[in-house]
Amino acid sequence: MLAFLIKRLIQAVVVMFVISIISFSIQDNLGDPLRELVGQSVSEAERELLRDKLGLNDSFLVQYVRFAGKALQGDLGNSYFFKKPALEVILAKLPATLDLVFGATLIIVFLSIPLGVFSALKPQSIFSKLIMGLSTVGISIPVFLTAICLIYIFAIELSWAPAFGRGDTGSFLGLWDTSFLTIDGLSHLILPCITLASIMLPLFIRLIRSEMLEVLQSEYVRFAWAKGLSPSRIHYIHALKNTMLPVITVGGVQIGTMVAYTILTETVFQWPGMGFLFLEAVNRVDTPLIVAYMIVVGGIFILVNTIVDLIYGLVNPTVKLIRSK
Amino acid sequence: MSKHSTPNINGKGNNHVYTLQERFFRSHFWHSLKVDLVAQICFLVFILYVFMAIFAPLIAPFDPYDPVSIDIMNSELPPSWSEGGESDFWLGTDNQGRDLWSTILYGTRVSLMIGIGAVLLQAFIGICVGLIAGYKGGRLDSLLMRIADVQLSFSTLMVAIIVLAVFQASFGTELYQELAMVMLILVIGIAEWPQYARTVRASVLAEKEKEYVDAARVIGLSNTRIMFRHILPNTLSPILVISTVQVANAIISEAALSFLGLGMPISEPSLGSLISSGFEYIFSGAWWITMIPGAVLVILVLVMNLLGDWLRDVLNPKLYKD
Numbered sequence: 131m132l133a134f135l136i137k138r139l140i141q142a143v144v145v146m147f148v149i150s151i152i153s154f155s156i157q158d159n160l161g162d163p164l165r166e167l168v169g170q171s172v173s174e175a176e177r178e179l180l181r182d183k184l185g186l187n188d189s190f191l192v193q194y195v196r197f198a199g200k201a202l203q204g205d206l207g208n209s210y211f212f213k214k215p216a217l218e219v220i221l222a223k224l225p226a227t228l229d230l231v232f233g234a235t236l237i238i239v240f241l242s243i244p245l246g247v248f249s250a251l252k253p254q255s256i257f258s259k260l261i262m263g264l265s266t267v268g269i270s271i272p273v274f275l276t277a278i279c280l281i282y283i284f285a286i287e288l289s290w291a292p293a294f295g296r297g298d299t300g301s302f303l304g305l306w307d308t309s310f311l312t313i314d315g316l317s318h319l320i321l322p323c324i325t326l327a328s329i330m331l332p333l334f335i336r337l338i339r340s341e342m343l344e345v346l347q348s349e350y351v352r353f354a355w356a357k358g359l360s361p362s363r364i365h366y367i368h369a370l371k372n373t374m375l376p377v378i379t380v381g382g383v384q385i386g387t388m389v390a391y392t393i394l395t396e397t398v399f400q401w402p403g404m405g406f407l408f409l410e411a412v413n414r415v416d417t418p419l420i421v422a423y424m425i426v427v428g429g430i431f432i433l434v435n436t437i438v439d440l441i442y443g444l445v446n447p448t449v450k451l452i453r454s455k
Numbered sequence: 456m457s458k459h460s461t462p463n464i465n466g467k468g469n470n471h472v473y474t475l476q477e478r479f480f481r482s483h484f485w486h487s488l489k490v491d492l493v494a495q496i497c498f499l500v501f502i503l504y505v506f507m508a509i510f511a512p513l514i515a516p517f518d519p520y521d522p523v524s525i526d527i528m529n530s531e532l533p534p535s536w537s538e539g540g541e542s543d544f545w546l547g548t549d550n551q552g553r554d555l556w557s558t559i560l561y562g563t564r565v566s567l568m569i570g571i572g573a574v575l576l577q578a579f580i581g582i583c584v585g586l587i588a589g590y591k592g593g594r595l596d597s598l599l600m601r602i603a604d605v606q607l608s609f610s611t612l613m614v615a616i617i618v619l620a621v622f623q624a625s626f627g628t629e630l631y632q633e634l635a636m637v638m639l640i641l642v643i644g645i646a647e648w649p650q651y652a653r654t655v656r657a658s659v660l661a662e663k664e665k666e667y668v669d670a671a672r673v674i675g676l677s678n679t680r681i682m683f684r685h686i687l688p689n690t691l692s693p694i695l696v697i698s699t700v701q702v703a704n705a706i707i708s709e710a711a712l713s714f715l716g717l718g719m720p721i722s723e724p725s726l727g728s729l730i731s732s733g734f735e736y737i738f739s740g741a742w743w744i745t746m747i748p749g750a751v752l753v754i755l756v757l758v759m760n761l762l763g764d765w766l767r768d769v770l771n772p773k774l775y776k777d
Contacts, residue, residue, distance in 0.1 A: 390613035
């Protein structure tokens with residue numbers, strides 16, 4: 131277990147290192163920091179002096195080491211637009227994005243498992259066929275189109291839910307601002323969360339269905355039938371447990387995808403989260419903010435993937451945590 | 456190399472045209488198509504789309520790329536069947552006064568071109584990597600698959616958004632818009648190669664144990680020849696199955712990127728940028744600028760996904776998990 135953990139950590143460090151090099155070269159090549167700092171009137175000689183002083187004439191390696199050292203202390207430079215530390219700006223928007231991801235995950239978990247299991251247990255029923263048909267349609271609708279349709283139907287035509295913004299937030303134990311605690315916040319949350327969930331839902335329903343179908347054919351389930359266990363015990367305890375194993379792995383990978391889709395969802399709903407901020411930063415060529423976003427998101431990816439691998443190792447007793455050679 | 460033998464293949468093909476045709480009509484594939492109504496409809500719709508895309512300049516009543524033919528006074532006209540519509544523009548006009556039907560035809564063309572282009576690139580990289588990794592094995596294999604794993608763990612869309620955003624910021628918007636189509640094909644193409652690499656590698660691992668490969672080796676054929684001429688043809692059915700779905704995914708990715716303003720410019724719109732340009736007008740009731748291209752896009756992607764499902768059932772390749 132420990133060896134596995136260390137191996138994963140080394141891998142995480144390598145990936146983080148690659149991300150930091152990429153982010154650094156972006157920062158190095160994108161825009162001129164001097165232009166942001168001084169006006170037109172500064173002479174070329176003074177510019178050169180300032181360049182030396184800021185260390186912009188040092189070699190790539192020296193500059194990178196300096197960048198990495200600062201980054202490790204949480205200093206990713208100041209955002210050009212907000213005139214505040216970039217990391218602070220990004221992290222201030224993190225709760226809004228997490229609200230979305232959390233809400234969408236709730237919807238996915240509570241819908242995909244029952245629907246997937248049902249369509250595996252009764253593959254011939256009309257309802258199952260409907261689920262599968264709808265899930266194919268669901269995969270084929272791009273997320274921004276789902277969002278636009280939802281806005282058009284529920285916000286413009288029916289005016290049931292607001293079309294944009296985050297609404298009021300409540301404070302959770304004084305640590306965290308979340309939309310889940312106020313009615314207004316919830317009403318703002320509902321359309322974006324459905325949108326975000328709509329991408330993953332068909333995928334998970336199909337995955338759970340196919341895994342479950344496979345598990346139901348396996349030896350041990352037949353043995354359980356032979357032993358005379360009750361159907362519900364076989365289905366929900368024996369079969370479902372093994373169905374969920376691959377679902378966990380896929381789930382981990384999909385969380386990364388979900389972060390990407392928050393950019394789209396937040397753009398359509400003008401949701402004040404990290405993704406929306408990132409696109410604004412791109413339009414303003416706010417390099418430190420772009421870099422900070424990449425590092426934060428990269429970090430989230432790696433963290434989630436590592437945790438998922440560990441959980442998988444814990445849940446599945448047959449998995450060999452260290453690959454035997 | 457396979458180049459030497461190209462004329463050889465052609466020669467063979469010419470002598471057996473009739474047999475090939477006959478073989479096609481007697482095939483399991485053709486038979487499955489004949490009995491499946493949904494698949495037939497999907498095929499027809501897909502062919503219709505391809506036809507629309509290829510002949511867009513002939514079908515379209517207006518040229519949306521030509522500023523002379525556009526009159527801003529015609530902007531935001533509703534479809535001809537609803538109130539206030541004009542018979543000249545049967546699907547209405549967009550916010551710049553372009554005929555929506557013509558713009559959709561050209562947009563479908565752009566979307567399909569990017570989707571197919573990106574998938575060809577994915578397939579090329581992925582097949583080469585997969586063949587080499589599977590056939591050579593050993594350290595090279597684990598290194599290549601490690602890279603594929605890491606790349607897969609970052610979602611395509613995320614990578615594409617960041618890469619394109621950085622390019623747009625460093626090129627400047629104008630130059631970027633000129634290069635948009637090439638960039639989209641490159642980015643979507645490079646981001647998704649692991650899908651092919653894994654599928655091909657898994658099939659190669661199974662094929663490489665078979666006797667015909669041993670036989671080819673005993674004759675003394677080169678590794679390259681064995682990989683590309685002997686093993687590759689036997690991995691085609693999984694490649695075909697994932698290709699349909701990959702084209703659908705590439706088209707969706709392109710639409711999403713264009714929607715974010717990182718894809719095709721509005722002067723040369725794909726379906727995604729059309730939807731994006733109409734989004735601002737949806738609040739003022741001009742639903743058609745968004746919804747009609749949206750429906751066109753969804754039907755295209757849906758048809759491709761259904762075809763992919765159907766192909767998987769018919770060809771029934773072993774689609775390996777991991």
